[in-house]
Amino acid sequence: MLQVEHLFKTYAAVGSAKVTAAQDISLSVPEGKLLTLLGPSGCGKTTTLRCVAGLERPDSGRIVIGERTVYDSNHGVFVSPAERGIGMVFQSYAIWPHMSVFENVAFPLRVSRTRRYNSAEITVMVAEALKTVRLGGYENRRATQLSGGQQQRLALARGLVAKPRLLLLDEPLSNLDAKLREQMRFELKQLQTELGLTAVYVTHDQSEALALSDEIIVFNQGRVIQRGTPLEIYQHPNSEFVADFVGSTNFLRGSVRNGGEIGSIGQVETAQGTITCTFAASFSSGSKAVISIRPEDIGLTAAGAGVKGAVTARVFLGEVIDYHVNLNGQELRVRHHARHDAHPVGASVMLTLPPDKAMAMVDEASA
Amino acid sequence: MNPWPAALRWLRPSRLLMVGCALLTAWLVFVPLGALFYTAFSEDTPFGPGAASLANFVHAYTDNHIPLLLWNSVIFATGTAVVTLLLGALVAWVVERTDAPWRELFHTLALLSFALPGLLTTMAWMLILSPNIGWLNTELKNLFGLAEAPFNIYSMWGMIWALSTHYFPLAYLLMGPAFRVLDVRMEEAAVISGARTWQVATRVTLPLLRPAILSTILLLFVRGLESFEVPRLVGMPAHINVFTSEIQNATQDVPPHFGTAAALGMMLLVVCVVGVYLYRRATTNAEAFATITGKGYTPTPQRLGTWRWPVALFTALMFAIALGLPLFTLAWQSLFQNATPPSFSMIGTMTGDAYRYILRYPIFLNAVRNSVFIGGMAATIVVGLTFVMAWIAQRSAKRHGWILDSLAFVPIAIPSVIIGASILFAYLVLPIPVYNTIWILLIAYVTMYLPYGMRFASGGIVQIHRELEEVAEVAGASSPQIFGRVLLPLLAPALLAGWLYVFVLAVRELAASIFLSGPGTHVLGPLTLTMWEEGGSYGAVCAMGMIQIVPLIVIVIVMRRLEERVSARR
Numbered sequence: 001m002l003q004v005e006h007l008f009k010t011y012a013a014v015g016s017a018k019v020t021a022a023q024d025i026s027l028s029v030p031e032g033k034l035l036t037l038l039g040p041s042g043c044g045k046t047t048t049l050r051c052v053a054g055l056e057r058p059d060s061g062r063i064v065i066g067e068r069t070v071y072d073s074n075h076g077v078f079v080s081p082a083e084r085g086i087g088m089v090f091q092s093y094a095i096w097p098h099m100s101v102f103e104n105v106a107f108p109l110r111v112s113r114t115r116r117y118n119s120a121e122i123t124v125m126v127a128e129a130l131k132t133v134r135l136g137g138y139e140n141r142r143a144t145q146l147s148g149g150q151q152q153r154l155a156l157a158r159g160l161v162a163k164p165r166l167l168l169l170d171e172p173l174s175n176l177d178a179k180l181r182e183q184m185r186f187e188l189k190q191l192q193t194e195l196g197l198t199a200v201y202v203t204h205d206q207s208e209a210l211a212l213s214d215e216i217i218v219f220n221q222g223r224v225i226q227r228g229t230p231l232e233i234y235q236h237p238n239s240e241f242v243a244d245f246v247g248s249t250n251f252l253r254g255s256v257r258n259g260g261e262i263g264s265i266g267q268v269e270t271a272q273g274t275i276t277c278t279f280a281a282s283f284s285s286g287s288k289a290v291i292s293i294r295p296e297d298i299g300l301t302a303a304g305a306g307v308k309g310a311v312t313a314r315v316f317l318g319e320v321i322d323y324h325v326n327l328n329g330q331e332l333r334v335r336h337h338a339r340h341d342a343h344p345v346g347a348s349v350m351l352t353l354p355p356d357k358a359m360a361m362v363d364e365a366s367a
Numbered sequence: 368m369n370p371w372p373a374a375l376r377w378l379r380p381s382r383l384l385m386v387g388c389a390l391l392t393a394w395l396v397f398v399p400l401g402a403l404f405y406t407a408f409s410e411d412t413p414f415g416p417g418a419a420s421l422a423n424f425v426h427a428y429t430d431n432h433i434p435l436l437l438w439n440s441v442i443f444a445t446g447t448a449v450v451t452l453l454l455g456a457l458v459a460w461v462v463e464r465t466d467a468p469w470r471e472l473f474h475t476l477a478l479l480s481f482a483l484p485g486l487l488t489t490m491a492w493m494l495i496l497s498p499n500i501g502w503l504n505t506e507l508k509n510l511f512g513l514a515e516a517p518f519n520i521y522s523m524w525g526m527i528w529a530l531s532t533h534y535f536p537l538a539y540l541l542m543g544p545a546f547r548v549l550d551v552r553m554e555e556a557a558v559i560s561g562a563r564t565w566q567v568a569t570r571v572t573l574p575l576l577r578p579a580i581l582s583t584i585l586l587l588f589v590r591g592l593e594s595f596e597v598p599r600l601v602g603m604p605a606h607i608n609v610f611t612s613e614i615q616n617a618t619q620d621v622p623p624h625f626g627t628a629a630a631l632g633m634m635l636l637v638v639c640v641v642g643v644y645l646y647r648r649a650t651t652n653a654e655a656f657a658t659i660t661g662k663g664y665t666p667t668p669q670r671l672g673t674w675r676w677p678v679a680l681f682t683a684l685m686f687a688i689a690l691g692l693p694l695f696t697l698a699w700q701s702l703f704q705n706a707t708p709p710s711f712s713m714i715g716t717m718t719g720d721a722y723r724y725i726l727r728y729p730i731f732l733n734a735v736r737n738s739v740f741i742g743g744m745a746a747t748i749v750v751g752l753t754f755v756m757a758w759i760a761q762r763s764a765k766r767h768g769w770i771l772d773s774l775a776f777v778p779i780a781i782p783s784v785i786i787g788a789s790i791l792f793a794y795l796v797l798p799i800p801v802y803n804t805i806w807i808l809l810i811a812y813v814t815m816y817l818p819y820g821m822r823f824a825s826g827g828i829v830q831i832h833r834e835l836e837e838v839a840e841v842a843g844a845s846s847p848q849i850f851g852r853v854l855l856p857l858l859a860p861a862l863l864a865g866w867l868y869v870f871v872l873a874v875r876e877l878a879a880s881i882f883l884s885g886p887g888t889h890v891l892g893p894l895t896l897t898m899w900e901e902g903g904s905y906g907a908v909c910a911m912g913m914i915q916i917v918p919l920i921v922i923v924i925v926m927r928r929l930e931e932r933v934s935a936r937r
Contacts, residue, residue: 055555081558088559094552098574107570108560158560 001198002029002052002166007061009047021047022058023222029166029215032196034189038209039219040245045202046170048219052200053088053168054081066165083113084166087159091171093151095143101154102139105129108162129161130154132191149180156188160195167192167199173208185211206246210234218242235357238280240364243292250298250332252291253363259284268360272328273307277358288363295322295335299352302343306350311343325349385759385771388752392774395814399786402793407633411626415796423626428634432608439523440609443598444591446527447534448584454531454689455538455583458682462539463546465669467679473686477536479923480690484875485533485596486895487912491693492529493601494700494905496520502696502708521605530597532689534590538583545579551669582649589642592635593782595878599896610635611784611878618788618882625792632785643780697916701909721906722914731911734889741805741890742873745812746866752813753820754862757828758854762836772821779818786815787879803885811883812873819872820865827861864929867922875915891915 009022022044029035037045050056051071052063060073065086070079087108096104105126109117117125130136133153138146146154152172159167172188173181189212192199203209209216210230217227218241226238237243240251254270262282267274268289277291299306300323312331313324316338323334323343334351343349407424410417427433458477462470480488495503496518504516519525549572557571573580598612608616610631617628671678699709702717725731756775760768778786790811794802801807831854839849877892884893895915898908 053555053559055558081555082561082563086559088556090552090556092550092552094550094556096553096556096571096575098577107557107562111557111560111562111566111570113561113563155556158556162561 033214036213043219044222087164297357306352399789403789407629423630427630447591448587450531454535458539481536500706721910746869749820757824775821783878787882823865
């Protein structure tokens with residue numbers, strides 16, 4: 001449904017320095033799927049989205065929505081945002097305060113270039129869109145009278161009312177408080193599946209990305225770092241950056257004992273001992289590697305097999321307990337279900353690092 | 368356990384201070400207004416107001432030139448408001464909404480041209496566009512072999528032009544915030560929805576800006592009605608009289624018609640009060656409008672692309688004409704005795720005589736001393752008084768604070784001409800011996816500039832979160848310590864900016880001073896006018912102007928720095 005090929009975009013910054021916001025971005029979204037662009041602020045995800053919307057003009061590349069090429073630097077094609085047939089939800093909602101709820105939603109229909117809607121159609125379609133986002137009956141309210149969550153829904157209704165082929169969402173939930181955000185996340189996912197929407201979603205919130213997406217693309221400094229399903233991204237990060245940005249993790253640095261191909265099992269010598277792990281990149285013998293292992297993947301017992309460490313701190317978080325365990329001079333975070341036995345601070349414990357969960361990656365810090 | 372009986376507790380210092388401030392402000396505001404009413408509704412005798420009478424109104428409003436006076440005032444004010452709005456909106460758009468170069472410079476230039484005395488810019492425009500001595504007319508006549516001067520400053524259009532070039536920065540300063548808070552996503556959302564450029568403009572951008580535009584027009588209209596310099600300098604010789612010049616005329620008659628002046632003033636006052644009231648109401652609504660964007664909003668400038676430089680150059684050209692031309696003319700003319708069109712051939716005959724003359728002219732030196740002294744006193748009193756009032760209003764007397772606030776804002780609706788005239792009426796009658804001393808000028812300046820002081824002070828205090836004071840209190844600081852060590856350092860830039868602002872306004876004041884300064888109490892504004900109209904060479908007057916303008920430029924640059932410091936902390 002959406003195809004982006006080799007998209008480049010630079011900004012003229014202060015002075016003559018150019019800031020590269022998007023470097024060789026390629027992506028595609030199949031019909032009915034939700035793709036998330038995930039990354040820290042300034043990583044190029046919003047720029048990419050705005051290029052798709054047509055609000056920014058890329059330097060080069062190609063963008064195809066449906067069957068239609070909306071941007072192609074080689075053939076000088078640039079279709080204005082108004083004619084791309086997309087819906088968009090902005091971070092600030094961009095609800096027009098001088099219009100009623102009804103008029104806000106009706107606007108895309110009133111200015112539509114594809115066809116003219118008569119007022120009966122508009123009434124029906126607006127009512128339908130508002131019902132979809134559970135704002136039925138709010139038609140005559142002033143937009144300013146709505147709460148934050150309601151404004152968010154209104155923005156969504158406005159984005160959906162003209163039945164766009166593609167829905168773009170630019171951090172739509174980041175202005176809501178935590179509880180509402182979780183609820184809206186769920187509703188949004190449900191809506192997207194039910195209506196079979198094709199959507200591109202931009203966020204810096206990794207939990208949002210994991211919860212909503214069919215596919216995630218992780219951005220950093222204008223480049224695509226990794227793409228994959230939420231599960232792949234979480235379990236098999238391909239780089240230190242992704243492992244660190246998505247979820248929380250522990251890093252152990254060392255050098256590879258025997259080289260191996262990507263995906264093979266091998267050993268890395270660290271200050272904490274020799275660790276058997278999965279290679280997330282291909283390594284030659286002796287090269288520097290960093291092992292990432294998630295806190296919940298580390299086994300923790302009072303006695304048994306494994307390496308020996310000492311509990312230095314313990315944080316009770318409700319359903320889980322976070323332990324800080326000193327392992328030969330390095331603190332590891334270990335997450336344990338609260339129903340297991342509690343280990344007091346100072347206790348010595350045995351840690352096991354499952355080889356399929358410990359991922360060895362190129363050590364970017366020493367590279 | 369409180370040792371203070373209930374009655375004494377009521378008299379706690381903060382409340383006493385509040386009552387004191389309220390009484391002082393009420394005196395400043397209501398005594399002149401009372402005098403205006405009294406004079407207007409009393410018989411006009413050579414010995415002051417007599418028995419109650421409506422004769423003044425009959426006299427003032429049955430005169431057959433009243434319809435013309437009204438017509439002139441309305442046309443002048445409306446024309447100025449419209450021209451000013453267009454110019455101001457352009458600057459506001461360029462500075463606040465685009466990525467054009469030189470935006471900082473334009474902002475500073477706007478502040479600068481607003482700080483220049485209207486008297487001097489008006490004089491400069493007369494030197495440029497007068498049919499007889501205007502150098503631009505002379506040049507154009509020579510260049511195209513015209514028989515008649517193409518421009519005539521002594522016309523309604525001339526008056527509108529002279530005032531608009533001086534006031535358009537005000538329009539920019541008023542509309543700038545509205546342009547700034549307009550979320551560009553609002554327009555983008557419309558574009559995405561499929562709207563064409565004109566649909567975005569008419570359905571989203573303009574409606575969103577409508578409150579700002581309407582309220583700015585309203586205020587500009589009121590300012591146009593109140594303005595005195597242009598009607599006095601240009602309108603009088605051109606026989607285009609408006610309310611302000613007519614009021615001054617009436618007090619200059621022999622014998623003076625104070626009653627008529629007061630009766631005319633009542634009408635002007637009512638229109639201005641209604642206008643300012645509507646303006647305040649509109650801007651409150653506008654604020655309610657702006658709050659919706661809230662979090663997650665970042666101002667994104669419109670990228671002009673290839674239009675960046677043309678837009679910047681056009682704006683620069685506008686400033687060059689509106690600000691550069693008058694300044695250049697004053698500077699040039701100050702180096703020649705007689706009216707001299709600028710040309711390269713004349714450079715050799717430049718002379719500093721005018722400066723030498725004016726710097727040894729005792730009346731001028733006396734006026735400088737008076738203006739600086741009264742201006743400094745007025746600024747100090749206004750800043751001190753409004754700071755205390757704003758602090759009380761916002762912190763310790765939440766329930767009654769609005770009284771102080773509104774009292775201090777009343778003078779904003781009173782035209783300077785009326786303040787000057789009615790203070791004159793009041794202290795001619797009251798047994799307080801300030802008439803014909805510099806203190807009567809001080810009273811006028813403090814009254815007129817209370818609203819500005821209040822704006823700086825409450826703006827400054829609003830920015831300081833109450834917790835900053837509370838944490839000092841919890842840490843054990845006493846009230847004076849909190850005041851001196853927390854509040855004052857944080858507020859210093861705002862207060863200093865307020866001080867400079869009031870000082871600048873007071874030093875260049877004309878409309879009220881002209882009623883109140885006498886032979887022994889010269890101040891710069893009226894003296895410059897007198898020199899222009901009845902004596903001295905053009906060179907001497909322009910030299911006088913330049914001596915006032917240079918320090919003003921320095922002050923504006925200092926204020927700009929302060930403004931940056933205040934906003935950097937936000």
